[in-house]
Amino acid sequence: MNQSVIKALGLLDLFSKDKKELTLSELAEKSGMAKPTAYRLLSSLEECGFLTKIKNNNQDVRYRLGLKLLDLGSLVAEHLELRSIALPLMRELSADIDEVVHLVILDRDEAVYIEKVETNQAVRLYTRVGKRSELYSGSGPKLLLSYLPEEERQALIEKMTFKKLTEHTVENADMLKEEIRQIKEQGYAVSRGEQNLGTIGISYPIRDYTKEVVAALNVSGPEARIDDKLEGMVKEKTKETALRISAELGYTGF
Structure with missing residues (x-):
């Protein structure tokens, strides 16, 4: 089984009605991944349209589920x-x-x-x-x-x-x-x-x-x-x- 795919899909599962937007730190912490690993998978999901990045400023960057879903x-x-x-x-x-x-x-x-x-x-x-x-x-x-x-x-x-x-x-x-x-x-x-x-x-x-x-x-x-x-x-x-x-x-x- 492709572990990268499984981990990426796991990141999508972390979003919910109560948590529609999550930061890189929150996603890394909830998934148990290192930040660089989480960032790489999040970037791939964003590129494919499964996630959207919301950048209010350099300190406030969040992800939400994308329209592809x-x-x-x-x-x-x-x-x-x-x-x-x-x-x-x-x-x-x-x-x-x-x-x-x-x-x-x-x-x-x-x-x-x-x-x-x-x-x-x-x-x-x-x-x-x-x-x-x-x-x-x-x-x-x-x-x-x-x-x-x-x-x-x-x-x-x-x-x-x-x-x-x-x-x-x-x-x-x-x-x-x-x-x-x-x-x-x-x-x-x-x-x-x-x-x-x-x-x-x-x-x-x-x-x-x-x-x-x-x-x-x-x-x-x-x-x-x-x-x-x-x-x-x-x-x-x-x-x-x-x-x-x-x-x-x-x-x-x-």
């Missing part, structure tokens, strides 16, 4: 809001179609499953909240990749190492780019047996008030159960639910 906190708050808004509607959808429903978001170069509503069916897929997936495999991850700005999407694709999870997993960048073209053209993503054989995944985009895609609403189940006859119904209901969640997030571009 507000930016990061707002991202966490957005995800919490997304989950709280989406979950009741996900439950409705799952009860309606009796299949597992996931909420998937992008985290750097991976997709993360941040919410799940289980089915009552005896045969279920094994998934869990917190599961991470490569962006070239599965309907939710590929949908999120498809709606990124082109330059960002291309940079991610260039860094990918394609691994065959099943015989249906995308094998290379050309295949992935063709699937992305189809996803953007039709407005949703479907995967068949890409992560687990005999399964199907159907995903629709969730947008917020800025019209950006912030998540994928995914329904997954065995292909034997979501057959050709039921697939159209599942798509329609998943699309409708994704639009309802988007509307709750302030999206108006219907």
